Amino acid sequence: MVINTNVTTPSDAKILVLNCGSSSIKYRLYRMPAGEVLASGSVERIGAGNSQASQLAHGQELTVWRPVSDHKAGMTLVIDMLTNIEKGAIADLSEIDACGHRVVHGGESCTGSVLIDSRLEAVIEENFDLAPLHNPPNLTGIRAAGELFGDIPQVACFDTAFHQSIPEKAYLYGLPYELYEEYRVRRYGFHGTSHRYVARRTASILNRHKNDVNLITCHLGNGCSIAAINDGKSIDTSMGMTPLEGVMMGTRTGDLDPEIGFFLTRKGFAPAEVSRIFNNKSGLLGISGASNDVRDLEEMAAAGHRRAELALEIFAYRIRKYIGSYLTILPSVDAIVFTGGIGQNGGQMRARIIADLGHLGIDLDQVINITGPAERIISSPESKIKIFVIPTNEEVAIARDTYKIGIENRIPELTN
Numbered sequence: 482m483v484i485n486t487n488v489t490t491p492s493d494a495k496i497l498v499l500n501c502g503s504s505s506i507k508y509r510l511y512r513m514p515a516g517e518v519l520a521s522g523s524v525e526r527i528g529a530g531n532s533q534a535s536q537l538a539h540g541q542e543l544t545v546w547r548p549v550s551d552h553k554a555g556m557t558l559v560i561d562m563l564t565n566i567e568k569g570a571i572a573d574l575s576e577i578d579a580c581g582h583r584v585v586h587g588g589e590s591c592t593g594s595v596l597i598d599s600r601l602e603a604v605i606e607e608n609f610d611l612a613p614l615h616n617p618p619n620l621t622g623i624r625a626a627g628e629l630f631g632d633i634p635q636v637a638c639f640d641t642a643f644h645q646s647i648p649e650k651a652y653l654y655g656l657p658y659e660l661y662e663e664y665r666v667r668r669y670g671f672h673g674t675s676h677r678y679v680a681r682r683t684a685s686i687l688n689r690h691k692n693d694v695n696l697i698t699c700h701l702g703n704g705c706s707i708a709a710i711n712d713g714k715s716i717d718t719s720m721g722m723t724p725l726e727g728v729m730m731g732t733r734t735g736d737l738d739p740e741i742g743f744f745l746t747r748k749g750f751a752p753a754e755v756s757r758i759f760n761n762k763s764g765l766l767g768i769s770g771a772s773n774d775v776r777d778l779e780e781m782a783a784a785g786h787r788r789a790e791l792a793l794e795i796f797a798y799r800i801r802k803y804i805g806s807y808l809t810i811l812p813s814v815d816a817i818v819f820t821g822g823i824g825q826n827g828g829q830m831r832a833r834i835i836a837d838l839g840h841l842g843i844d845l846d847q848v849i850n851i852t853g854p855a856e857r858i859i860s861s862p863e864s865k866i867k868i869f870v871i872p873t874n875e876e877v878a879i880a881r882d883t884y885k886i887g888i889e890n891r892i893p894e895l896t897n
């Protein structure tokens with residue numbers, strides 16, 4: 482791709498942010514640099530014969546049922562929805578100035594968002610074995626967009642990139658070093674775009690430069706991860722080579738003795754079944770035997786369901802231990818930040834996690850914790866370490882990177 486570096490920066494570039502999963506495409510069209518959302522939507526059940534697409538643009542809802550055989554057909558449907566005469570957001574495809582793609586795994590070579598070219602496509606492909614469920618559909622989406630949108634800049638934003646600043650002592654496992662050299666077995670971490678977004682937002686609320694904050698960020702959604710951020714850079718995170726490691730999650734185990742896997746195979750479980758148990762049947766769901774949703778479990782626990790209460794207790798306990806360990810590896814901590822579906826909305830859960838930490842200078846305001854605007858400080862004025870709730874916005878972070886790299890044509894490193 483040839484980029485004309487003499488162009489003046491358009492003040493109303495339209496950026497399409499795409500998140501291509503194995504059977505879905507989620508998208509959001511932004512006007513940048515203002516960050517205004519012009520349309521958002523999704524195409525679901527790609528390849529299943531009964532696909533459904535829905536979109537919201539200018540307050541108008543549009544729903545379409547149409548067989549969508551593959552991602553290219555899905556992307557064509559996205560374009561049809563965006564350019565729909567009555568309920569669309571743009572008159573013509575040529576109004577889109579750049580596309581930003583969420584890509585899960587950038588391996589060790591991608592330390593920030595990058596302009597996509599054939600070399601970068603090869604890097605995404607090289608990392609298929611590290612993210613077999615995510616990188617292949619991510620790349621399929623990139624190629625489909627490349628074919629349909631023509632020669633506009635396309636930018637990849639990686640979930641792993643923000644954590645590439647983690648030092649060797651934190652990312653290496655206690656395994657033979659050759660396994661790292663030969664198979665790249667190491668901790669990568671995920672949710673990087675979210676941790677970076679809330680860290681930058683917290684720095685801005687604190688009136689500090691983005692590289693002048695030490696934070697513990699807790700992304701608690703269906704998947705959960707905690708990050709230790711020193712001078713604006715990730716220095717450790719709870720998820721590992723895969724998103725299974727770390728705190729306990731909705732259906733994932735989090736940290737566990739790896740021998741348990743071998744023990745279960747000796748008991749007759751097939752390796753694929755063990756993997757399914759660890760990833761899909763454990764965590765809040767596995768312990769409660771009832772639900773992976775914190776809201777359901779809180780209701781059940783209040784009604785006396787013992788295992789629902791136990792699941793919530795274990796969930797909070799594990800997060801608390803990670804926060805404790807990150808307090809010891811950071812030179813100081815300005816704030817603990819909660820984000821993600823549970824982190825943003827789960828006041829009861831935040832109170833469980835942060836209960837009785839006054840001896841560490843961490844004190845929650847019990848009232849503001851439960852009610853207030855979506856973005857707020859929830860620590861008491863006496864708390865030495867502030868506590869924030871910051872709604873995450875990975876899409877706008879991708880739109881910003883895409884605008885900077887694809888439109889302003891800055892060097893990739895500037896986005897980190």
Ligand code: ADP
Nearest residue numbers: 701702703704773774775776821822823826827
């Ligand atoms: P994803 O990781 O798929 O993006 P989200 O970040 O949207 O998921 O988080 C989804 C989770 O948020 C749900 O499983 C639910 O447990 C939790 N959640 C949503 N609202 C609340 C609430 N009011 N209280 C507690 N948990 C909530």
